[in-house]
Amino acid sequence: MNIKMVRMASYHFKCRDTGMECPYEISARKAEDLIPKIVAHEKSEHGIDEIGDDLKQRINGSIKRRFF
Protein backbone atom coordinates (compact mmCIF):
# COMPACT_ATOMS: atom_id res chain seq x y z
CA MET A 1 0.00 0.00 0.00
CA ASN A 2 1.48 3.26 -1.12
CA ILE A 3 0.34 5.94 1.33
CA LYS A 4 1.64 8.79 -0.80
CA MET A 5 -0.37 7.65 -3.82
CA VAL A 6 -3.54 7.45 -1.75
CA ARG A 7 -3.02 10.89 -0.27
CA MET A 8 -2.47 12.44 -3.68
CA ALA A 9 -5.46 10.82 -5.32
CA SER A 10 -8.30 13.04 -6.40
CA TYR A 11 -11.53 12.58 -8.27
CA HIS A 12 -12.72 14.60 -11.22
CA PHE A 13 -16.13 14.85 -12.77
CA LYS A 14 -17.20 16.55 -15.99
CA CYS A 15 -20.92 16.94 -16.51
CA ARG A 16 -20.24 16.75 -20.23
CA ASP A 17 -19.14 13.12 -19.83
CA THR A 18 -22.68 12.16 -18.81
CA GLY A 19 -23.92 13.39 -22.18
CA MET A 20 -24.99 16.88 -21.11
CA GLU A 21 -24.13 20.04 -23.02
CA CYS A 22 -22.72 21.54 -19.87
CA PRO A 23 -19.31 22.99 -18.93
CA TYR A 24 -19.61 22.03 -15.25
CA GLU A 25 -16.52 20.40 -13.79
CA ILE A 26 -15.64 19.52 -10.24
CA SER A 27 -12.88 17.77 -8.38
CA ALA A 28 -12.47 16.52 -4.82
CA ARG A 29 -10.16 14.41 -2.71
CA LYS A 30 -12.80 11.78 -2.08
CA ALA A 31 -15.50 10.35 -4.32
CA GLU A 32 -17.91 10.64 -1.35
CA ASP A 33 -17.38 14.41 -1.38
CA LEU A 34 -18.04 14.58 -5.08
CA ILE A 35 -21.37 12.75 -5.25
CA PRO A 36 -23.54 15.18 -3.20
CA LYS A 37 -22.17 18.11 -5.21
CA ILE A 38 -22.93 16.39 -8.49
CA VAL A 39 -26.44 15.57 -7.27
CA ALA A 40 -26.99 19.19 -6.21
CA HIS A 41 -25.75 20.35 -9.61
CA GLU A 42 -28.07 17.98 -11.47
CA LYS A 43 -30.99 19.35 -9.44
CA SER A 44 -30.23 23.05 -9.73
CA GLU A 45 -28.88 23.18 -13.29
CA HIS A 46 -30.71 20.36 -15.01
CA GLY A 47 -33.93 20.16 -12.99
CA ILE A 48 -33.39 16.50 -12.15
CA ASP A 49 -35.07 15.89 -8.79
CA GLU A 50 -34.38 12.20 -8.60
CA ILE A 51 -31.22 10.57 -9.85
CA GLY A 52 -32.29 7.33 -11.53
CA ASP A 53 -30.18 4.23 -11.92
CA ASP A 54 -29.31 5.13 -15.50
CA LEU A 55 -27.98 8.56 -14.55
CA LYS A 56 -26.25 7.13 -11.49
CA GLN A 57 -24.35 4.75 -13.75
CA ARG A 58 -23.41 7.53 -16.12
CA ILE A 59 -22.21 9.70 -13.23
CA ASN A 60 -20.20 6.85 -11.74
CA GLY A 61 -18.68 6.09 -15.12
CA SER A 62 -17.76 9.75 -15.56
CA ILE A 63 -15.84 10.11 -12.32
CA LYS A 64 -12.14 9.86 -13.10
CA ARG A 65 -9.53 9.10 -10.53
CA ARG A 66 -6.16 10.77 -10.73
CA PHE A 67 -3.10 10.39 -8.59
CA PHE A 68 -1.66 13.89 -8.94
Ligand SMILES: [Zn+2]
Ligand atom coordinates in the same frame (compact mmCIF):
# COMPACT_ATOMS: atom_id res chain seq x y z
ZN1 LIG B 1 -24.35 19.98 -15.79
